[in-house]
Amino acid sequence: KNQVEQSPQSLIILEGKNCTLQCNYTVSPFSNLRWYKQDTGRGPVSLTIMTFSENTKSNGRYTATLDADTKQSSLHITASQLSDSASYICVGWHNNDMRFGAGTRLTVKP
């Protein structure tokens, strides 16, 4: 069964610090992997998408990396802000079938 697992489940950091969120997936063959940000009480919003041929992509302070060999992706947030407090969801695609990770809940404290 295709699975997408994220770690940690939750993370608390101080404003201005960096952090890295992990996503391990078993969807195969791999099509693409997308990261979403979900603010509390809102729907998810896409941050970035990566295909198997890409190993890094940036969107402002967010940088996603992908290792297709180990089937791991990470989302690195630089110089965190209070507005980064949200859940971050990894989604893997396999032949038009998508699997959502349970998400990492990030809290940025002043």
Place this chain on the structure above:
Amino acid sequence: NAGVTQTPKFRVLKTGQSMTLLCAQDMNHEYMYWYRQDPGMGLRLIHYSVGEGTTAKGEVPDGYNVSRLKKQNFLLGLESAAPSQTSVYFCASSYVVGGPYNEQFFGPGTRLTVL
């Protein structure tokens, strides 16, 4: 553009009652989806539609029905609500279903409680 909208935002039902959740999108997307989100779990696909007049089952379709009579609307129905259907429901739409351009745009969600 409003994007994807959902009504209602909140609803409380008693076991056995029925209701319909409405999703509307103004992006002319062909594909629409209904998900449920439960604590500690990823979004799970209930039903989806690849175009007007078509629907298909997702991962957790039991207890739900859907209809897509118009391209811009996707309805989710609960005929006889059960406490296990207490969840947050999200509607989404996309231009394509696969490939690198498969970004799904989500609505704000409907929080449903079944007592």
